[in-house]
Amino acid sequence: MATREEKIKIASGFLKAAPPGEINDVFNDVRALVGDDDLLDGGILGALEEYNTEELAVIVSKHGQIDGDRFLDPKSNQTFKLDHFRQIASDPEPHTVDEEIEDLRKVIEKDAEAYVADRYAEGVLAVYGSKGLITIAIVHNKYSPSNFWNGRWRSVWTLDTATSEVKGALKCKVHYYEDGNVQLETSKDVEDKLSKNSSDPHTAISKALMDLIAAAELKYQTALNESYHDLAESTFNGLRRALPYTRTKLDWNKILTYRIGAELAAK
Structure with missing residues (x-):
């Protein structure tokens, strides 16, 4: 049986590889597979943060990461706190520009x-x-x-x-x-x-x-x-095979009459 650390590593790997727009679906599938919300809450925050910053979720990127879970909105010159689980921004604060x-x-x-x-x-x-x-x-x-x-x-x-x-x-x-x-x-x-x-x-x-x-x-x-x-x-x-293993072309109109196993055995 997988250890706690192994489960977190596997779950994190699935999340970081989630296709565009499907992070919530992958999370729900991983949640069902792991069957331990406490384990997920305590172990995959880093994976979600990496996914959000690398995939530029709502333009949350490492280039605007101020400290920990705070990110910069350069247009308004404000920083905000991001909940990586729910992708909700909160606690805006003014930021001093260069x-x-x-x-x-x-x-x-x-x-x-x-x-x-x-x-x-x-x-x-x-x-x-x-x-x-x-x-x-x-x-x-x-x-x-x-x-x-x-x-x-x-x-x-x-x-x-x-x-x-x-x-x-x-x-x-x-x-x-x-x-x-x-x-x-x-x-x-x-x-x-x-x-x-x-x-x-x-x-x-x-x-x-x-x-x-x-x-x-x-x-x-x-x-x-x-x-x-x-x-x-x-x-x-x-990549397509020109002929099947029988070395003869299939007549698709007669496909139901073929006995593939017998044909292969005969060869």
């Missing part, structure tokens, strides 16, 4: 909001600024359980204002589960640099950053679409 970078952060935030509204129908974002770094976190969820699929796009971009270096992490996760269970999880890292010009105003820096992000995300999304096409046209076809 004045040296706040003006640039606001300009980038405005341009990033326009970018997301133009390209992601249901996308949301947060723009953080601290210690010389501007970080943009974008997430777009698309849930269609009636059609047996859910998906999530995430991208995090960080600009070092001192060096003009830009780093991006793009991630896509899709779950399709009609008459089966197929998951896609893919990622790409990007490193680039804005044209260095210390006299550039904030608007020029922001525009250059948005242009870089738009080009990189379009390139990655195009590559994904091409990969899907290749899978359908070549890879999956290659």
